[in-house]
Amino acid sequence: MSKLEICALASGSNGNCYYVGNDQEALLVDAGLSARQLQLRLADKGIDEAKIKGILITHEHCDHARGARVFSKRLQIPVYITKKTFLALGKANQPANVVWFDPDKSFQLGEFDVHPFSKSHDAVEACSFRISYNGKHVGVMTDIGQACERVKAHFSECHAVFLESNYDESMLQNGSYPIFLKDRVSSALGHLSNTQAYELADQFAGVNLSTILLSHISADNNKPEIAEAVFHPLRKRFRVELTSRHASTEIFQL
Template sequence: MSLFIASLNSGSNGNCYYVGNNHEAILVDAGISCRETERRMSRLGLSMQTVKAIFVSHEHSDHINGIPVLAKKYQLPVYITDSTLYHGRLTIQKEQVFGFKPYEPVRIGNLAIQAFPKKHDAAEPHSFIVNGNNVNIGIFTDIGSPCDHVLLHFKQCHAAFLEANYDEEMLEKGSYPRHLKNRIRGGHGHLSNKQALEVFTKHKPAHMSHLFLSHLSKDNNSPQLVQQMFNEHAGHTQIIVASRFEETAVYQVHATENTAPVTLPKKEDPFLRTNPVYTQLRLW
């Protein structure tokens, strides 16, 4: 019993993650063009015909640019919140738009996709956990801080896409203006390598077989640096750095125990009341 996962692209130039079984799959975000998505899936031996839906984490351009063409060409349902749809100004046929609510799984064939809120500078941002064949896959990127939602779901995962956006020293010494540096590390921006490593070392479940380090900054991080950092603590978990230039291989993730998605209590999160919507200055 297993699922197949791959990163088609990961970074501020576009994000797209594939999760599927032998019969159906979903994409989480589609920030690269339809043509490039097709090319990369073809190189991996994956078919767009197996993709049954797109789930959208938030409205920033690097997560949604490819959606209108991709959804229209393949008549895919797009699961997106009203606020994300509004702020993203996406042009999608009305009949292809489907909502979702936090903590309530959406069934796509034999896959169950559950969203939960995250801290990021967007209108209504969500992370996802995908369950199928007793395997849990987490997609945890664009996270300002590792809140309880992230940690609780991370502990359930057999594999995960986890943001490791920036090295703290590189960001501090880099050329970004002070206000942008503060925005990136200010709690509603992105996870640093150090924060991501702490999530991994303190909360990694024994059954986690694969970790994709995702959404690396072009200017404030190094794939070699973050690979080395995590390899030192990896144990039996395979560490893959998801590239901003090409797709990863397809990895098969096996179930090691009968695990189902965890559901958090439906309580209001203080950061959801105050989470600001920022101008989309995509420099990182």
């Protein structure tokens, strides 16, 4: 079997897309960029788009789903989505080729085993994913208000994880966001702070975890160097990398 490889094509409030693949097949988690931009970023990383067998959608927010309809049509690939999330997209954004999945019920997508799980976020049926191939497990864990027991359990299985490190508590509270938005971001239905993400990684990493990609870093309430500094004590245990809203990461092999 070929090696598992991962890449954050984009990660942030203006668009999210995470690539998981091997030599023959691949999938995307979310398609929050335009179809054109997705194709450009895949080409820039030398990823053959013909390998992509499907797109997994975590929830209906536009920074996770805006490119799914057009991109799936161009590549003639299905979009894996829950029925409630599909309806929440609205008719203009609903892809034509869909495969339904149920939260917390695993399924197979090509050579990959996909384990969706419900999470705490302000969307109708938000899910995260743990994706498995050849004994390796990759988690895509962003847009999480709090680390519930499901998150902790799936996190402990991972060899690599795209982990939300969205905001710095001080920057959020002292920043320009209105009170209601500050409350929303920091609530149990919002996002993980740098500190919350660190605590999850420090306390619930399994013996196999080797790589953490700090993801969905806020442009207004965080800085990459702040998130990186919070995670500095874990660098003795794990490889810690930053993702970006502006460009793709390198391709990491597991």
